[in-house]
Amino acid sequence: MSEPIYARYRSAFAQALAKALNSPVEEVEPQVKPAEAAHGDLTFATFHLAKAQRKAPPAIASALASSVSVPGLEIVPAGPYVNARFALTPFTAEVIDAARAEGRSYGSAESGRGKTVVIDYSSPNIAKPIAYHHIRSTVIGHSLANLYRSQGYRVEGINYLGDWGKQFGLVAAGFEEYGDPSRKGDLAHLVEVYIKANDRAEREPAFDDRARDFFRRMEAGEAVALSFWREVRESSVRELEKIYARLGVRFEHYQGESLYQGKTEAVIEEIARTVGVKQSQGALIVDMPYAEGEPPVLLKKADGSTLYATRDLAAAIDRHQRFGFDRSLYVISTDQSLHCRQFFGVLERMGKEWADRLVHVNFGRVHGMSTRKGKIELLNDVLDEARNRALEKVKENILAGRIHTADPEGLAEQIGVGAIVFGDLKNRRITDYTFDWEDVLSMEGHSGPYLQYAHARACSILEKGRPPAGYEAGRLTLPEEQALVRTVARFPIAVREAVEQDEPSVVARHLLDVAAAFSRWYTLGNQDRSKRVLVEEDDSLRGARLALTDAVRATLASGLSLLGVATPEEM
């Protein structure tokens, strides 16, 4: 909750340097950087001072090092650098105590206290299946919601369902041709129908017109059309909720595009008043482009029905009125960058001073999937396969007597889903990837199960020995122990960066470092019993190691929770 230990030392070092240099700390602080492990923990390069001081960098560094002193830091010059290393004490105890005190919320902060963030995520088009690639917006948005919440923000997560638009016309027209009336509530069947209808509409303009007309009738409020829409929407939402339950995702709001039917007229009128609108080729467009050389924003089709840009504008205005957000995130695929720039731009031209609080949190595409062509993997199927694979290993471990769970299926679900979720979050958002079964189901190396396993091992050790009330952190002198303490210390920094960049992968990557450092450490005990956590005949050492193990458990549990990955205690 307080400032991260790591950041505290960094800023103390920066202040001492600033004082010695007689420069403002704001200038020095950005120059203090994390050092490579071999050189220490923090480093300050002196090259840029050489010209002003008319001295060689190494001379500056060594003079500086001898005039700077910070309690808890060992400061030494190394060529042109001034390096600082955290002393064994009190640093080790400070880090371990902080992690243990905060437990599963280690890394939380107050920077968002009193602020509100709206996060639009998942937001699938319904009447289409929830396919594997919908995982991206869903898990990225979910993790961002957790991350912002951890920094004290009030989070309003919105599932902005694509529940209004021509796709319903396609399903309706398709249903008349290919549908089985007894399966109107069967989403899988509707998907087949959608794919056929879409294919036909591309080849046959008359069929496309039928779809378009059906949507026009929906907007006109025709009872028959709306009743079909309602039925499809409800069965879709039911299916979606099963998936969300598996992923542990809960939205503050389900507010789809349909909510804004009937509210678009007022928005169009406001645009007309502030920016201006005009007819173009029968359609209604924003008069002034939102930017030079870019295409216009369409508000209404020639037949008078609305487009999603219109509804997005209405939704943005509505959200601002209701939540008064400080930030409003749109977790949407990068292929909609233009659309986002456009409707953000229109809001700005309308004079909405809050338009610059809207952020397109874009992410790369999953290749090898197209709903239109029917080449898709359903998310449910992928999760099932992951669970099944995990279950084999769970059964194996039960048979070998390594674990004793009463609920193998539930455990396998946690592991399988964790693999899929983490597999998506470990890469930077913007990265594209091609769907590959082996890849998404991977449970070794840099994977969710790898992290869960490290966490489970920590739990298992702590089951066999409880950390004592007091312990001597100074006993943790192994290089592997010190390396581990440092990764634990940096965790809160990673959380903060993840929020600053709207990038959950920063936390994901850092957790891999924590788990790797922990695995390396506890594996030492395989060969050398004196390096076990539960070392015999040295209560003081064992106590310190247990405390460190507990800090690691807290770090992994916190990080995995922030990512939306389960933290089983054995596996």
Added chain:
RNA sequence: GCGCCCGUAGCUCAGCCGGACAGAGCAUCGGCCUUCUAAGCCGAGGGUCACAGGUUCGAGUCCUGUCGGGCGCGCCA
């Protein structure tokens, strides 16, 4: 054609606001179950950081151009 994004080991990707020798996982090869659970650990090989200029004391990182790839560019969302 115009706009946005990307181009780092065989494959998938990290690389912070430019700074000390370019890292990890997978795959390959070789070790470690007399293990606090081997979903683990250790070691080896493997890279002109697409290419060419520029800025800088210093560029994988910033700027320009070229090439290659992805996406987008009016009545789908």
